[in-house]
Amino acid sequence: MAPAFSVFEGYLVAYRRTWRSSVFASFLLPLLFVVGFGLSVGGYVDARGSLGSVRYLDYIVPGLLASNAMQMGYAESAYPVMGRFQWLGSYHAMAATPLRIVDILAGDLLFVVFRVLTSTAVFLAVASALGGVHSAWAVLVPFACVLLALAFATPGAAFTASIERDSHFALVQRFLVVPLSLFSGVFFPIAALPVALRFLAYASPLWHAVQLCRAATLPGFGLTPLAAAGHAGYLALWVGVGFWLALARFRHRLTR
């Protein structure tokens, strides 16, 4: 593990200089969503009582927490990974040291974990200050978010390692990330979706993470231990397969 931590440490040294510029995307934007949707759209939803006694703001807080983690996991595996392959060559520099490919990949993912844990924790703290968190189980939210972020970051890194041009990222964003964030139960229950789209939601790691997060912050949405384990297991499966794929693609690209 120590070699992977040396990679992570290198990213932290750089992040010490650049974290300010990431504050908007990772802390402020999600909060704007909470306030914007929770208060404005929430006004209409709550007036009609569509969610029973549950406030809309409380409903979307866990969804936005998860959706934010997904975006972050994907974003960290797109441009930064491409840069380290192509523009900066950092991976090539690392591959010339005793680091193994698996150390390099693990070091990257440790940084993703760090970013998601910190931003989720801040998000969660602000959301609970706004009265959007209603259960002590909420302390588990960062872990669900980390699993979700890795479920995107690992196949994301495998994808980035396989392409040469960054123009693909816009397509993934438009046809995968955005639809997933709309149809995975972040803003409204998936029961409201047509059946075909509902199956998309079941397959989406985001939906599983939203279920976990919502269960942790809203008592009315609790899960049985078996269901919770099922959701977490599904996410873990993505992480496992994604890691395996990423490792193979990294190895192919760096040792050719």
Next chain:
Amino acid sequence: MHARGLVKRFGSFTAVAGIDVDVRAGEAFGFLGPNGAGKSSTMRMIGCVSTPTGGTLRVLGMDSRREGVAIRARLGVCPQQDTLDPELTVRENLVTYARYFGISRAVARERAAELLDFVQLTERADSKVEPLSGGMKRRLTIARALVNEPQIVLLDEPTTGLDPQARHLVWERLFRLKMQGVTLVLTTHYMDEAEQLCDRLVVMDGGRIAAEGSPRELIERYSTREVVELRFGTEPLEDRAAKLAPLGERVEVLPDRILVYADDGDATAAAVHRLGVTPASVLVRRSGLEDVFLHLTGRSLVD
């Protein structure tokens, strides 16, 4: 370092076509060849990053395929393209890289200070990498290659793209390393670099080794002592070359001049005049590796 039948293929393209190379401890060894000769591909295999497609490769007595981690721990690598981190300072680049070798933070900081001194970058220690000149970046990359006190340093085109002054600074540092007993393996397409730095070298072309020896041996074996360079302005060179052929051991026609190879250049130049051939300019010089390369491949080294 010991390679037998070393091959590297990219798909159906063969970049390195089965080379045999031995580098002895403490020597400065060069791969001299034009772009596309397969030098970088070879260096990446020696650096245990790229996996050989065929052949055997042993570095520091270990098998490159199975013991890459242990080998890389004792190598220093200066790649052809700079891979410095622009978000870090000069010093942080060294310390961060040292950490990849499992070197403690305290020792890493100490080494970074020593190495910055060695490559004369101490004043720029806390500057970002971006504003550094090409020569400074190159020196920093060399310093980075030394953080683990390597036994072998691999340098892929260490001075390509640098101005003459920056090149001399790099050469001087590399010479000091050599004096300290570090084994240097470098690639270059500059013959002056190969002549300055290398005890022994191989001439590489099209993925193969065309010749091997010390710069002196190669020149003695594949060229004459001197060369007469004749320029004729814009006139066609071919028929003149035919006329000049009996004067030297060998005559080469380049796009802009004719080279006559002979041991006594001045005598040959006089003979040219006696033949009634009147070139626009005549230059007598000693043979160099460029001439060796021209003889071996029929092409000049730098296009």
